Amino acid sequence: MNVSSLLCLSPKFILPEDERPQLSAVTSLDSIPIIDLSGRTCNDGNPSSSLLIQKISNACEEYGFFQIVNHGVPEQVCNKMVTAITDLFNLPPEQRKHLYTADHTKKTTLYNYYLHVEGGEKVKMWSECFGHSWYPSEDIISFLPQEIGTQYCEAFSEYAREIGSLVRRVLGLISVGLGLKEDCMVKILGDEPRLRAQANFYPPCPDPELTLGLPVHTDFNALTVVLQSQVSGLQVIKDGKWIAVPAVPNAFVINLGDQIQVLSNGRFKSVHHRAVTNKFGPRVSMAMFYSPNLDTIIGPIEELVDEEHPPRYRRYHFSEFLQEFYNQEGSRRMVKEVFELPN
Numbered sequence: 001m002n003v004s005s006l007l008c009l010s011p012k013f014i015l016p017e018d019e020r021p022q023l024s025a026v027t028s029l030d031s032i033p034i035i036d037l038s039g040r041t042c043n044d045g046n047p048s049s050s051l052l053i054q055k056i057s058n059a060c061e062e063y064g065f066f067q068i069v070n071h072g073v074p075e076q077v078c079n080k081m082v083t084a085i086t087d088l089f090n091l092p093p094e095q096r097k098h099l100y101t102a103d104h105t106k107k108t109t110l111y112n113y114y115l116h117v118e119g120g121e122k123v124k125m126w127s128e129c130f131g132h133s134w135y136p137s138e139d140i141i142s143f144l145p146q147e148i149g150t151q152y153c154e155a156f157s158e159y160a161r162e163i164g165s166l167v168r169r170v171l172g173l174i175s176v177g178l179g180l181k182e183d184c185m186v187k188i189l190g191d192e193p194r195l196r197a198q199a200n201f202y203p204p205c206p207d208p209e210l211t212l213g214l215p216v217h218t219d220f221n222a223l224t225v226v227l228q229s230q231v232s233g234l235q236v237i238k239d240g241k242w243i244a245v246p247a248v249p250n251a252f253v254i255n256l257g258d259q260i261q262v263l264s265n266g267r268f269k270s271v272h273h274r275a276v277t278n279k280f281g282p283r284v285s286m287a288m289f290y291s292p293n294l295d296t297i298i299g300p301i302e303e304l305v306d307e308e309h310p311p312r313y314r315r316y317h318f319s320e321f322l323q324e325f326y327n328q329e330g331s332r333r334m335v336k337e338v339f340e341l342p343n
Ligand code: OGA
Pocket: 198, 200, 214, 219, 226, 228, 233, 234, 273, 274, 275, 285, 286, 287
């Protein structure tokens, strides 16, 4: 029996009323832009490239999110990744219960998210997550049961290679969209970026109105690439309303993190999002996080600061940001706000 059929909506998953997702209020009238990357590179003087850059920078300003299609990552690499994640979370509970920990200093770990609610109680999220670095083979093989560890590692190493080049390409498009050199973001984020992966598994939920899969959050990194299996569940806030991100075949969701908001001096947005659950079947996603390393200094990029656009954030080491992020554990975090400068 797999763990999804063992979970029932026990009180530890039930959110207080004001934290529930109110699914009937989620609008389907709007969605994040879907952008076709086929064959075009930026800065090549091709008019279709400047249109592409325009679309991306509009999406980054308005939504902080977009989907990409025709991105060049083979479908079969993505399918293998989704299968490996599904197989991992279908392992019998007795083979993986002991792997769960709340210790975020562990590099490779299974964990559950939770939210602190009034009265100091913790409400668990309806999901299970596996976090690790992008180059973890040894770690994963020794962490997971052997067969599944090998399968997961094989799928992941191929997947990570593809996403590595894709992220750099998207960071190039984002840089050009800000009027900067194509390699600007990649350079600032450094030669040794902090690369983390989080595989998310959302079992079917008996009552999706009462709980969440992931709490409302912004990503604290620079850029996230999300692969979702053919089941939607990701939602994004836009003009105060929740909008659902449809599961588009062979697409990735690109999500700007807090560091891009700061680097762009607030022009590009890191937007609140959440994952909701559904009754009908499991949902799998893979989030690939690209961050600067701990020593990197982050602040508004000089070219984006002038009299009309004074710096909105102070400069900081990324390690300070991360510390603040962990200090706000369990709450609806307001991390980048701590680094804002007064107007
Ligand atoms: C995340 C995230 C969304 C999803 O892992 O940070 O936002 O669809 N995931 O699982």
